[in-house]
Structures are given as C-alpha cells and as structure tokens.
Amino acid sequence: MSKQITIIGTGYVGLTTGACMAHLGHQVVCIDTNVEKIAELNSGICPIYEKGLPELIAMGLETESLSFSDTADVNLLQNEFIFLCLPTPQAEDGSAELAAIYEVAENLKVSLSSEAIVVNKSTVPVGTCKAISEIIGREDIDIVSNPEFLREGSAIEDFLKPDRIIIGADTMEASDRVAELYSNLESPIIQVDCASAETVKYATNSFLAMKVSFVNALAAVCEVVGADIDSVAKGLGTDNRVGPKFLQPGPGWGGSCFPKDMQALVRLASDSGYKFELLEAVIDANAQQFKRIASKVEKAVGKPLQGVHVAVLGLTFKAGTDDVRNSPAIAVSQLMSDLGAQLNYYDPLVELLPLGLSDGIVHDSAEKAVTNTEVIVILTEWPEFKDLDWKKFQRIAKAPKIVDARNLLNPRTLRDIGFEYTSLGRK
Template sequence: MDDKPERRIVVFGAGYIGLVTGACLAQLGNQVVVRDIDPEKIRLLQSGEVPIYEPGLGELIARNKERLTFTLDLQQALNGAEIAYVCVDTPPSASGDADLSRVWSVVQSLEGASYLRAVVVKSTVPVGTGARVRAALDTVGLQHVGYASNPEFTAEGTAVRDFLHPDRVVVGVSDEATARLISELHEGVDGPVVVMDVRSAEMVKLASNALLATKISFINEIATLCEKTGADIEHVADAVGLDHRLGRHFLRPGIGWGGSCFPKDSEALRQLANNTGYHLQLLSAVIEVNNLQKRRAVQKLKDELGTLMGARVALLGLTFKPGTDDMREAPSTVLAARLLAEGAEVSCWDPMARPAEVEPWTSTSRHVSPELAVEGADAAIVVTEWPQLKEVDWARVVTAMRRPVLYDGRNLLDPAAMRGLGFTYISVGRP
C-alpha cells in the first residue's frame, strides 16, 4: 500500500455511505474531500463531530484528519480531484422508482472538472442508469472521463469493517483503464475485486438485498406456521441454517425488516421489473409478508388485551436494528402509528434513536430507560434487540406494569424465564 499513488478524491454526500467511503479511502492513503449541501452537517464535521452514529467511524475520521476535508464549496471539492464518488441518496419517487435528482445534480456540477479521470457511482440506482450518466458526462464535455458502478454492500453498525474487509468489491466498467484505476484504488482492502459490465454491477446490488429480504420474509412465514403447528422456529431455523447450502445468516424471525436499503431496494427492483412489463411475483410476496409482520404484532396484543382502546403500550427499541441511530423504514414507526390508531397510549425507549418531530412520534412519550417506559403499561413490545434489554431487571418490571403482557418481537428473551416471572409472554414462532 506504501507504493500506491496518493489520489485526490471528492466524495459527494456526507450520509452513511459517503462518510464511510470518504474515511476509508483516506485510511487507504488518499486525499479526500467530502462535499455536502447541508450546512449543519458540514459544520459538525468541520468541528470534529460526526452527525451519525456508526461504530468506529468517528475514530477513523479523527485518525485521518490530515487527509480528510469537509466542505460546502463545490469548487474547493473539485479542485484537482481525479476521482469523483457519487454517494447521494436515491429515495423512492411517487411512482416507486428511484429518485435520481441528486445524482443528476452531481453529474451536472462536474462540468469543467478538468483533472477528473473517473466518476464512480456508489448510490443505488436502477439498471441502465450508468448508460444515462455516461451520456450526461459526454454532454458536459467529459468524454475523456471513465465511468464506474461501484455499489456498496455495507451494513449499518459494521459499515467500516464491511468497507475494509468486504466479501467482494464489485466494479462495473466499460473500459480497461477505469477498471485498473478503481481496482488499484482498492489495494489494501481485504477482499476480492470483481470486475464486470456496468449493468450487471447495478443489478448485483438490487439482487443481493432482495435475496436477503427474501430469507427474512421466508423465515417469518415459517415462524407463523410454527405457531399454528406447535413447532419452535428457533430449533427449525438453527437446523436449517446448518445446511452449508443455506447458512444461518438472515434466518432470524422477527417483526420484519426495515432500514435504508431493504425496503427501498426491494421496491426499486419490483418497479424496475414492472417498467419492463414483467411482474416479480416472488419479490412482491416478500414485501407483502414483511408489511404484514408488523401488523400481526399489533393484532396479537389486541387479541390478548381484548381492546387497545385506552391501553398503554411500551415500545422497547425504535431503530430498525441495534448498533445504529437510523430510523428509516423502522418497524417501530408502523407499530406506533397502528397502536395510536387503535386508541392506545404509546411510550418509547431507545438508547440511540432520534425520531423526527412528526407523527406518530409527536403523539408518543419518550423515556430514558426501559423500566420507565413500561411503568403502568398494559403491554410492551421488544422492537429492537438492543443488548441493554437483556440486562433489565424483568422481575421488577413485571410488578411495575399494569398488565404484564410482553410481546418479544425479536425472540431476545428466554420464554420459560419470562413466564416464570409472571409475564404473559408472546414471541415469534415459538409455542
């Protein structure tokens, strides 16, 4: 890595992917400028604060502060830049397709960037976007600049490790020079670089997330069947996962997947198929199962309590998974909205979440501990499997609740122990 030339790189977007990409590229020995249009985000970064929670990211940024710059200024960002990384958000549009407006804004801003050798898109985009970006680059006089699709496969909570020690680095290109440049840029990364055409690279990202989402929805379907037949999903999933052809990863039952990738990418892949006149029947079922899973949790509480009108329900955990502060597409949002619609009072606890000041969160109460959140509650739902919940004094909690009904939406706790304490304990796929 010592012999590798230092590259000057501009990263557009200071979100999860942009910050991790920028910090890791700096760690690999490059001069990196991260540019964003959010003044508050850049102010925090310039003052040494990281605006998102991601384990190890703050330390990595601090360690490479001599090679990392954060700016709002476009010209400062592009000054001398050889490689431009596009890491901006591509949220769903009204039609369900990916909204690429931020991508096009970045591409148009590159006009006149004479030092550029390559533009690399890490943002998740529909298959065929690369050809359109290539044409747009040509239009603004950047015919000499290479183009690459370099989709990200980082998971929140392990993003730094996933970048530096990936299963694979996918690089989609149409020319050998760009393939060599981007491959050399990843020297020092502990994982194979897989080079392919641009369209295939764009499809890999969508297909990977759709397959992972399929595994989760599948095991949730089996969990429901286990409840009806008396089988135990934990035993079933463990034994199924021991098959080397299948693996244990993502065979954990629960109240459904969320986050910034699975919902958006699954819907984007379905819309991509619809736009070609093809209906992805399996993926549509995967999405439907996931949507129903959250609502089934509310229905189970309703069945147990008789009515949710006037009931107090505590949500334990709000983020879509532990180890992050991300609330995007979190199951807790659907749970809170449904409970409120049924007339329940909702109290919440989460160690990291920062819900926006919008509904349903403006109609809920927030508490600094799980114990305070469940005080006087008729029911509680384990929504996110935060390790802190295993340390809770549940013997004390059971006496603090008005009705000790506990729905363990992540199968985090021991059923026999919880029932022994006096809880009406409900879990996913366990008799």
C-alpha cells in the same frame, strides 16, 4: 499508492467511504452543500451514530488525509477519482429519484480533469451509469459503478472487511484503476459491466428482504404445527446452500435500503416489461407482518387495544443505529395507535417522537416506559434489553405481559419471573 479522491455527499455512505478511503492511505476531500454539517465535520464532530466512524474521522483530520468542504472548488473536482455518494430517495411511483445525481453530473462535465473516473456508489437503477456518461459527454472520462454494501451499525467493518468488492465498468482499464484503490484489502474483487454491478445491489437487498419474510412466515407455521423456530432456523441455516444470516424472525424488514430498493427493482422490472410478482408478494408479506405483530399484542392483552397502555421497547429499525427510517417498530406502533392504544416508548438512541408516529410519549428509561402498562412489546433487538431488571418490571407493570417480536429474551426465565410471554414461533 495514494490516490486523490473527491467524495460528493457526506451522508451515511459518503462519510463512511471518505473516512475509510483516507484510512486506506488515500488523500480524500468530502464535499457537501450543508455548511453547518461541514463545519462540524472539520471540527471532528460526526453527525451520525456509527460505531468507529468518529474515530476514523478524527484520525483522518489529524493526519490531514481527510478534509471537508462546502464548496465544489474546481481544484477539488480535478482529482483522479470522483465518488458520487448522493441520495436516491423513492419517488411516488416506486422508482429511484435520480435528480441529485444528474444535477451533479451536469456540473461536473466541464470541471473534470482528463482521464478522471467518476465512481457511483449511490444505489441506482440499471442504466444510470450510462445516463451519467451521456450527461458528461466526454470520451476521456470513465463512469464506474462501485455499489456499497454497508450495514448500519457495522459499516466500518463492512467497508474494510467486505465479503466482496463489486466494480462495474465498460473498460478493464477503468475497472483496474478503481480496483487499485482497494489494494490494501484482502477481499475478492468482482469486475463486471456497469449494468451488472447496478443490478447486484438491488438483487442483494431484495434477496435478503425475501429471506427475512420467509423466516417470519416460517415462524407463523411453527406456531400452528408446534415446531420451534429457533431449532428450525438452526437446522436450515447450517445448510451451506442457505446460510445462517437473516434467519431471525422479527416484526418485519425496514430501514433506509430494503423498502426503497425492493420497490425500485419492482418498478424497474415493470418498466422493462416484466412483472416481478415474487417481490410484490414479499412486500405484501412484510406489510402483513406488521399487522400480525399488532394482532399478537391485542391477543396477549385479551381485549381490544382501545385505551390500553402499551410499553414499546425499541424504535430504530434495528439495534446499533439511531436510524428510524422505515422502521418496523414505527409501523407496528402506528398500527397499535390506530387501534386506540396509549403508547409509551423507550429506545436508547431516540429522544423525540419520530416522524411516522401520530402520538405517544418517548421516555428516557425503560422503567418509566414500562410503569403501569398492560403489555410490554419489544420491537428492536437492543442487547441491553436482555439485562433490564425484569423482576422489577414484573412488579411495576400493571399487567406482566410481554410480546417479544424479536425473540430477544429467554422464555423460561421470563415465565419463571411471572410474565405471560409471547414470542414468534418459539415454544
């Protein structure tokens, strides 16, 4: 049965949620204060790079099941479901900044229709739903936690074919009403209390980050004992207690979620009287991984990086997105820059030097970035890098050396071409 839904916030989560809810048959309006952004969306222009999202937005506009507004009209706020999809950036002390959520909650309390449900999709610390309820202060309004588990690059599939749907509510009636929104999906629905739902999101991202740091450390062990990380990861991942995902070594974890959520969980635990030493160690291990990659580059060159021309392939935090926030590629690149390297970048979705990098040149092709450089460093696992003309690159590079920090390329093929090839834990 179609429901009336208002989405507050048209960022990554808000746009995906709105477009997918409309696709599931609901009547959805997305609200944002950014006038230019709303005008673009109403014209069918998607402001972010996400596979399948522009098509869903266009479909929703065409069927009039999806609309966008830059004003929080009272009528729009009287829909049965109000989804909060607002930013919760990391504060200086590591905690989540909740000002945007609390401000919206304050504005909502007089506008909501009786029996409405406020659904929070933003990543927030435990107790936020309770705080929202206290701000709104109405017994006829339920607050529900419905955390998102969207991966950039596959968000549409993650929403429409999720591993599970988490719904946290203090009443089963409210939980069931939110569950009904997903009735067209076949995924299991896990109904819990609000505090548990809020914890699940932080726990999921923190565990996955820990798994990445583990395999990065395991790759380092493989290098010193003569084992092959691909073989070890395969043997490890086929154990159904472990699973094969997130067992690919790389330059470290990053993005808009892992770093922020890890720090927030550490801070939340600390504020509650528990020192989460395990997660603190994982955060430290990730910082060390950045340094380890920079050291591998220096070792591959065979001299200090001062004045060395380096080609960096990849700037986004992973393939399939244009997001460079907290990108390991940027962290490693800045370390190399601090050591005096002259950096030449290429990323298929990055045209300008991102924030976080002090210098370097962003080229519009990998060939231009590689020309006359002394080492090529792969920091993002873009599939197209496999199909580059590596025979030509071997000729145009000043020195045929590769540090593959994503284990993307075939070592034997590159060595046969004439490259000195360095990877993470592979033979």
